[in-house]
Amino acid sequence: MKAYFSRPSHLWLAAGVVALSLTMANLWAQAVRGIDPEKNEQIERFLRVTSAFRFYDEIVDGVTGQYQKRFPQIEKDFWVEFKKEHTHPDDLFNQVIPIYAKHLSTDDLKEILKFFESPAGKKYTAVLPDLGRETGRAALEFEKDLNSRILKRLKEAGY
Amino acid sequence: MRTLGNVFRLSRKTGVGLLLIGLAMLLQLRAQLFIEDDDDPYYGLGKEKAELVLRYMEVTSIHSYYHDVVESVIRRYQQMFPQIEPQFWREFKQFYTDPEDLLKILVPVYGKRLESGDLKSIIAFMESPAGRKYAAVLPSIGKEVAKEAAAFEENLNRKLLASLRDSGYAGF
Numbered sequence: 001m002k003a004y005f006s007r008p009s010h011l012w013l014a015a016g017v018v019a020l021s022l023t024m025a026n027l028w029a030q031a032v033r034g035i036d037p038e039k040n041e042q043i044e045r046f047l048r049v050t051s052a053f054r055f056y057d058e059i060v061d062g063v064t065g066q067y068q069k070r071f072p073q074i075e076k077d078f079w080v081e082f083k084k085e086h087t088h089p090d091d092l093f094n095q096v097i098p099i100y101a102k103h104l105s106t107d108d109l110k111e112i113l114k115f116f117e118s119p120a121g122k123k124y125t126a127v128l129p130d131l132g133r134e135t136g137r138a139a140l141e142f143e144k145d146l147n148s149r150i151l152k153r154l155k156e157a158g159y
Numbered sequence: 160m161r162t163l164g165n166v167f168r169l170s171r172k173t174g175v176g177l178l179l180i181g182l183a184m185l186l187q188l189r190a191q192l193f194i195e196d197d198d199d200p201y202y203g204l205g206k207e208k209a210e211l212v213l214r215y216m217e218v219t220s221i222h223s224y225y226h227d228v229v230e231s232v233i234r235r236y237q238q239m240f241p242q243i244e245p246q247f248w249r250e251f252k253q254f255y256t257d258p259e260d261l262l263k264i265l266v267p268v269y270g271k272r273l274e275s276g277d278l279k280s281i282i283a284f285m286e287s288p289a290g291r292k293y294a295a296v297l298p299s300i301g302k303e304v305a306k307e308a309a310a311f312e313e314n315l316n317r318k319l320l321a322s323l324r325d326s327g328y329a330g331f
Contacts, residue, residue: 059315067323078328086322104292104293104296110289111290120277121281123273123277124273124281131269131272138264138268146256149255150236150251154240159240
């Protein structure tokens with residue numbers, strides 16, 4: 001315990017500055033989003049547990065990847081710098097979080113989180129992308145079959 | 160030296176064993192055929208799980224997906240061939256389409272990915288007031304989020320082009 005407290009004071013100062021800036025950043029984000037801190041925290045938790053935060057990376061990687069493919073002569077450093085200097089999840093989530101806040105109350109979010117943070121909820125979130133893909137494939141198969149049935153029936157009806 | 164009779168007796172023993180194995184294999188094959196049988200009302204999942212998947216599809220409105228697909232395909236044909244009488248489409252829907260066609264494909268997909276216990280928990284949540292509200296507002300949230308995501312992407316493209324220009328890359 002003694003050793004713990006006898007760490008150089010500049011480390012404590014640095015930790016304090018980091019904690020303070022994180023709190024400030026959080027308060028700033030909440031102020032920008034215009035919603036109460038508890039609700040903001042619940043929505044952030046919901047987005048984390050449902051992996052919605054990944055959505056931001058997918059867009060950024062999608063856009064930059066497209067340019068990287070088209071212009072391979074652009075140096076790798078440029079992309080690293082660009083992402084560091086010009087992109088931040090808040091650019092998207094400052095707009096997205098108020099949408100959730102508008103549609104769901106704190107009580108709704110409490111219950112929704114209870115489910116999504118349970119083992120069944122986590123499993124559900126994990127399989128949803130695969131389910132979506134397979135449902136899409138099944139729907140295409142069904143649509144293809146429906147199309148050929150319509151064409152057959154039209155022929156039979158003399159059209 | 161083994162006589163023919165000995166060999167036969169041995170073969171009978173082995174034969175009984177082989178027969179039992181063969182019967183077991185036949186039963187297994189029969190069960191497999193039953194699973195893949197189009198007439199299986201439980202889609203190869205068994206009664207309890209099939210009912211859970213169907214209930215899940217109902218509470219998450221996946222059921223209505225069938226009508227959406229049928230309506231959109233028919234609407235496309237109606238636009239392409241306006242001369243076809245409305246009666247034709249009414250009859251087509253009545254006699255030549257069946258929700259079962261989509262369920263046959265989808266139910267096994269959901270049954271494979273989710274255990275009965277998971278399905279029970281998901282259904283319990285979806286049937287709770289919070290779950291119902293969540294399901295009801297999800298389409299609106301999805302639409303609004305997609306709009307914001309598109310705006311974010313557009314802005315990102317703009318920032319990227321400006322940054323490329325500033326870094327001296329010609330042609331941007």
